[in-house]
Amino acid sequence: MLRRLTPALLTLLVVALGVAALAARPAVPSPERSADFVVLAGVAGLRWEDVDAQTTPTLWRLAQEGSIGSLAVRSAHRPTCPVDGWLTLGAGSFAAWPGERPEGTCPPTDVVVERPDGIGAHLPDQESAVLPNQERLSWGAVPGSLSESVRCSVAVGPGAAVAAARPFGRVDRYAPELPADPTDLLRSCVLSIVDLGAVDGADPAARAAAARAADARLARVLAARPPRSLVIVAGVADTEEPSRLHVAVADGAGWERGWLTSPTTARPGYLQLVDLAPTALTALGRPLPESPFLGRPAESVSGRPTDLATAIAGPVDADREAAAQRRVAGWFFGLLAAAQVLLAVAVLPLLRRGRRHASPYGPQPVSRRIVAVVELLLVAAALALPAALLADLVPWWRGAHPGWCFAGVALALTVAATALVRFLPGYGSTLGPLGAVAFLATLTVGADVLTGAHLQLNGVVGYSAVDGGRFVGLGTVGLGVLLAGALLLAGWLAQRVRRSRRPVVIVAVGGIAVVLVGSPYLGADSTGAVALTAGVSLAAAISASGWLTLTRLAWATMAGLAVTVGFALVDLGRPAGERGDLGRFLAAVGDETGGLIVHRASSANLETLFGSPLTVLALAGALLVWFALLQPWGGLRRLFGIYPAVRGAMTGTAVAAALGGLLGGVALDVAGAAAAVVVPMAALAALRVLDHSTDRTCPTPGGDGGSVGSTGSGGGSDRGQGSDGGEGGPADSPRRGVGAADHPEPSGGGDAGAAPVDEWDAGPAAGKIPTARATDEVTTV
Numbered sequence: 001m002l003r004r005l006t007p008a009l010l011t012l013l014v015v016a017l018g019v020a021a022l023a024a025r026p027a028v029p030s031p032e033r034s035a036d037f038v039v040l041a042g043v044a045g046l047r048w049e050d051v052d053a054q055t056t057p058t059l060w061r062l063a064q065e066g067s068i069g070s071l072a073v074r075s076a077h078r079p080t081c082p083v084d085g086w087l088t089l090g091a092g093s094f095a096a097w098p099g100e101r102p103e104g105t106c107p108p109t110d111v112v113v114e115r116p117d118g119i120g121a122h123l124p125d126q127e128s129a130v131l132p133n134q135e136r137l138s139w140g141a142v143p144g145s146l147s148e149s150v151r152c153s154v155a156v157g158p159g160a161a162v163a164a165a166r167p168f169g170r171v172d173r174y175a176p177e178l179p180a181d182p183t184d185l186l187r188s189c190v191l192s193i194v195d196l197g198a199v200d201g202a203d204p205a206a207r208a209a210a211a212r213a214a215d216a217r218l219a220r221v222l223a224a225r226p227p228r229s230l231v232i233v234a235g236v237a238d239t240e241e242p243s244r245l246h247v248a249v250a251d252g253a254g255w256e257r258g259w260l261t262s263p264t265t266a267r268p269g270y271l272q273l274v275d276l277a278p279t280a281l282t283a284l285g286r287p288l289p290e291s292p293f294l295g296r297p298a299e300s301v302s303g304r305p306t307d308l309a310t311a312i313a314g315p316v317d318a319d320r321e322a323a324a325q326r327r328v329a330g331w332f333f334g335l336l337a338a339a340q341v342l343l344a345v346a347v348l349p350l351l352r353r354g355r356r357h358a359s360p361y362g363p364q365p366v367s368r369r370i371v372a373v374v375e376l377l378l379v380a381a382a383l384a385l386p387a388a389l390l391a392d393l394v395p396w397w398r399g400a401h402p403g404w405c406f407a408g409v410a411l412a413l414t415v416a417a418t419a420l421v422r423f424l425p426g427y428g429s430t431l432g433p434l435g436a437v438a439f440l441a442t443l444t445v446g447a448d449v450l451t452g453a454h455l456q457l458n459g460v461v462g463y464s465a466v467d468g469g470r471f472v473g474l475g476t477v478g479l480g481v482l483l484a485g486a487l488l489l490a491g492w493l494a495q496r497v498r499r500s501r502r503p504v505v506i507v508a509v510g511g512i513a514v515v516l517v518g519s520p521y522l523g524a525d526s527t528g529a530v531a532l533t534a535g536v537s538l539a540a541a542i543s544a545s546g547w548l549t550l551t552r553l554a555w556a557t558m559a560g561l562a563v564t565v566g567f568a569l570v571d572l573g574r575p576a577g578e579r580g581d582l583g584r585f586l587a588a589v590g591d592e593t594g595g596l597i598v599h600r601a602s603s604a605n606l607e608t609l610f611g612s613p614l615t616v617l618a619l620a621g622a623l624l625v626w627f628a629l630l631q632p633w634g635g636l637r638r639l640f641g642i643y644p645a646v647r648g649a650m651t652g653t654a655v656a657a658a659l660g661g662l663l664g665g666v667a668l669d670v671a672g673a674a675a676a677v678v679v680p681m682a683a684l685a686a687l688r689v690l691d692h693s694t695d696r697t698c699p700t701p702g703g704d705g706g707s708v709g710s711t712g713s714g715g716g717s718d719r720g721q722g723s724d725g726g727e728g729g730p731a732d733s734p735r736r737g738v739g740a741a742d743h744p745e746p747s748g749g750g751d752a753g754a755a756p757v758d759e760w761d762a763g764p765a766a767g768k769i770p771t772a773r774a775t776d777e778v779t780t781v
Contacts, residue, residue, distance in 0.1 A: 033283065034230065034252065034253055034254045034255075034283050035228055035229055035252055035253065036226065036227070036228045036284075037186070037187070037191075037192070037225075037226040037228070037229035038192070038230045038231075038280040038284055039193075039226075039229060039231045039232070040089070040163075040192070040232050040234070041194045041218060041231065042086065042160070042163075042193070042195055042196060042233075042234050042237075043197060043211075043234070043247070044082040044197075044200070044235065044238075045235060045238065045239035045246070046199045046211065046246055046247045047235060047245065047246055047247060047316075047319060048247055048315040048319060049316050050247075051247060055208050055211055055212055058218050059247075059249065060308065062222065062233065063249050065251055065257065066231075066250050067251075067255045067256070067257065067304070068247075068259065068260060068269075068304070068311065069259055069261065069268075069270055069271050070245040070246070070248065070269060070271075070315040071234055071245065071246040071247060071271060071272070072245060072271070072273065072465050072468040073238060073246055073272075074243075074272060074274075074467065075087070075088040075095060075237075075273070076139055077096035079106060079238040079240070079243045080237045080238050080243065081097070081101070081237060081238065081239075082159055082198060082236070082237040083111065083162060084237060085236040085238075085273060086195075086236060086237070087133075087143050087162050088141070088273050089163040089234075089236055089277060090163035090164060090193075090277065091141040091145055091146070091277070092141075092145050092146055092277035092278055092289075092294065092295050093139050093140070093145075093293055093295070094137075094274065094294060095133045095137070096132075096133065096137065098132045105241070106237075111158050111159075111161065112124055112125060113158055113171075115174065120171050120173055120174050121174035122171065123161060123162065123169040123171065124169060125169075126143065126166075126168065127169060130143050130144065130167050138603060142167065142289075143167060144165055144166045144168075145167075146163070146277040146280065146281070147163075147164050147166050147171075147172070147191070148166055149289055150189070150190055151190070152188070152190065153171075153173070153192070154172070154173040154188060154189045154192040154193065155171050155172075155173065155175075155192075155195075156175045156177070156178050156193070157177065157195025157197075158176070159195035161174060163193050164193045172189060178194065178196075178217050178221070180220070185224075186225065186226055187226045190284055194221055196217045196221075197214045198214075198239055199235075199239070200240065201240075228253065229252060230250065230251070230252035230253075230280075230283045231250070232248070232249070232251075233247065233249040234246065234247065234248050235247040235248070242323060242326055243466045243467075244319055245318060245319040245322055245465060248260055248271055250279075250300065254300065256300070257304060258301055258304055259300065259301050259302075259304050260298050260299075260300060261298065261299060261300075262279075262298040263296040263297075264294075264296050265465075265472070266471060266524070267457070267472050268303055274294045274295030275295035276295070278293045278295050278297045279295075279297045283297075317395075317398075318465065320397055322464050322465055322466045324396075324397035324402040324406075325397070325458050325460055325462075326464060326466070327402070327403065328403050328406050329460045329461075332410075332460055333614060333617075334613045336384055336385075336676065337613045337614075337620065337672075340617060340621070340679070340680070341616070343374075343381055343680070344620060344623075344624040344679075344683070346374060346377075347374065347378070348628055350366050350371060350374060351628055351629070351634050351635060351683075351686065351687065351690065353365055371691075375687065376418060376422060378683055379418050379421050379433055379437060379680070380415070380417075382676065382678075382680040383414055383421070383440060384410075384414055384676065385481050385676055385677065386417070386444040386481060387413035387417055388406075388413075388459075389448065389455050389456065389461050389478070389481075390444060390455070391406055391413060391459075391460070393455065396409050406460060410460075417440060421433055421436040421437060421440070424436050430639075430643075430688040430689060430692070431492055431495065431643065431685060433685075434492060434681045435488075435489065435492035437681055438484075438677075440485075441485030442485035444481075445478050445482040445485065446482065446486075448478070449474060449478070449516055453474070453475075461475075461478070462477065462478065463475035472524055473523045473525055474525045476661075476666045476670055477614070477673040478673075479528045479660055479664075479670050480660070480669070480670040480673025480674040480676075481673050481677055483517070483528070483531070483532050483660065484674035484678050486509060486510060487513075487539055487649045487652050488650070489509060490505060490506045490508075490510050490539065490649055491506070491543065491643075491645045491646045491647075491648060491649025491650070492649075493505050494645035494648075495644075495645040495646060499544045502543040502544050502644075505645075506536060506539050507536060507540050510532070510540070511536065513536070514529050514532050517529045518530075527660065527663035528660050528664065528670075531656045531657075531663060532660070534656060534659055535652035535655050535659075536652060538648070538651060538652045538655050539648040539649050539653075541648070542648030542651055543645040543647075543649075544644065604667075605662065605667040608667040608669055609667035609668060612666075614671075614673060615667065615672060617676050618668040618671040618672035619668070620675075621671075621672075621675030621676075621679035622675070624679060624683070625679065629683060634686060635689045635690040638690070639682075639689045653674055653678055654671075657670045657671040657675070
């Protein structure tokens with residue numbers, strides 16, 4: 001009875017761990033009114049490398065007294081051109097100005113501003129910008145939401161007019177240029193938005209001149225700032241490809257000498273353009289609009305260095321790293337995909353000739369040296385992504401040739417990790433390399449998550465702050481590597497214990513991984529935790545014996561659904577600003593805007609599916625597994641039959657990776673990252689199983705089931721080892737023909753020669769071996 005209830009009990013345990021990990025969220029303090037006036041001053045293209053005490057003395061002094069951060073200027077258009085940035089500022093959500101523009105370029109801001117009464121202004125094109133953003137773009141932005149939330153607003157300059165215009169185009173107070181003394185203008189309304197110009201181009205002298213001019217205008221603004229005011233200076237947009245991180249400075253009561261951050265980034269020193277509108281309204285004590293902003297109010301946190309030059313060096317370095325990351329990541333993943341495809345092609349003839357025939361007339365096997373080299377290449381391929389993540393420990397982006405620097409560091413780390421695996425004591429066993437690679441992959445990503453995910457932020461195999469999608473926790477590649485490593489490690493450990501204990505081991509290791517992925521303090525990936533829960537439940541169900549069945553798939557589906565529903569209900573009860581992805585989705589369904597989220601997710605899946613090199617990795621891995629490894633000559637079915645815990649781990653990985661990509665809107669990217677780790681290890685283990693496929697057992701004297709040796713023609717460092725016990729019988733009872741380290745046993749699917757017989761399940765005569773037969777084999781690990 002207890003055995004039948006075990007899957008249900010373990011599933012409930014995984015569900016409880018998943019919900020507990022997702023439900024615990026950091027406390028978010030309620031923002032309070034801190035100012036009577038807010039002045040938003042924008043400079044398109046302004047980066048921290050443009051700021052210094054000589055070129056921009058006013059901004060330098062403001063940054064010394066206030067809080068600073070790196071601003072991600074994501075909008076509904078890539079790149080975020082100045083008109084897009086100003087429109088996004090006024091919408092508090094990702095918006096884009098309509099119209100055709102050349103790909104990757106930013107035309108001059110050409111906005112018609114009419115002044116019929118000489119006081120305010122009217123933008124005749126505003127309504128044509130509102131409708132496309134509401135009806136055709138997937139973010140549902142409402143341009144003018146910021147100005148609609150206050151009674152009166154001031155705009156200075158055409159860019160500011162775009163941000164301050166109400167949805168029907170009206171600007172309450174408008175000046176085309178900043179007056180010599182703007183005191184009365186800035187005090188006429190509680191909210192003022194000022195366009196200080198733009199800093200563009202690649203010429204340092206031209207950028208310095210533009211920054212100097214913007215700083216002079218800022219000096220006039222600060223000289224006329226109203227009492228008890230909050231002044232925010234922001235580089236509101238890009239001016240060309242590629243996108244970069246920009247300046248953000250806030251000065252006022254409660255914003256002294258700190259780092260800027262917000263709940264949308266959850267990382268000190270970073271905030272987004274969409275955060276500025278809710279920050280202004282919160283500082284003024286105004287309620288946020290009913291149609292919620294995508295942004296959240298920013299705040300100042302401590303920890304900034306006292307010396308401003310030292311403090312600014314961090315954002316400057318982050319911008320340089322993010323810019324280099326975008327250039328390097330493309331060719332890195334392209335080369336990785338090409339290398340793994342070539343390696344898969346090289347493995348095919350080895351699999352076809354991997355079985356060593358007992359007859360002298362069979363085909364000659366491949367040289368052991370060649371096999372050894374290919375095995376090392378498979379280990380290196382599986383460790384490429386963890387090594388690339390560790391490469392960010394070295395500041396490769398600061399060199400004159402960052403791409404070559406990264407390649408050298410990543411290659412050196414890959415070689416070092418491969419050598420470590422090669423010289424471990426258990427390398428010669430069937431599952432030794434698999435266990436070592438799984439441990440290193442899990443350790444690398446897990447340690448990074450536990451220490452703040454600094455290696456993934458702006459890392460080549462991480463995520464870019466410029467994209468504005470994620471700033472903390474696990475990225476797409478990190479999720480794929482972690483779930484693959486954790487499940488493979490769980491399967492490797494489970495294979496070393498009795499059959500009845502294997503599901504417990506899978507759940508223990510997998511449960512820790514679920515907490516690591518889903519906790520808002522760590523991985524902060526709720527959809528990844530849901531997917532991993534399903535994978536762990538499936539792996540636990542298969543680990544003892546048997547294959548994937550509808551019942552086991554149902555248990556995994558129920559576990560994933562239970563975690564999803566449980567967390568979503570808990571999340572829905574939180575305030576709107578504190579909800580996670582699932583809570584926001586349920587709230588959107590309630591107010592009939594859930595279709596926008598579904599549309600965004602489906603569009604992101606399609607875009608990623610056809611534009612990511614990780615898709616090639618996923619498809620190449622699937623083709624190698626289906627058309628080679630799972631064939632009768634491929635060895636994987638034999639491996640699965642002998643090692644059911646490994647079968648469960650790999651099946652769970654496939655399910656978790658597919659679900660994680662689909663739910664996260666990244667298509668096959670999670671599966672591609674997981675395949676980069678799992679498929680090479682599956683091929684290596686299959687080669688070693690085939691190498692032992694003709695091993696034979698010797699009859700024991702008297703048929704008492706004592707220790708045995710092997711007389712087959714295959715090789716292996718652990719050939720001829722005796723058995724020290726299996727599962728289902730006494731721990732000290734010997735079993736025939738089974739290596740001691742991983743206790744393999746038949747559980748279906750080994751069709752490349754008969755799998756060994758488990759004497760504890762084979763009946764009363766199983767302990768007797770009257771003769772040696774060609775189909776009896778010794779399996780080693």
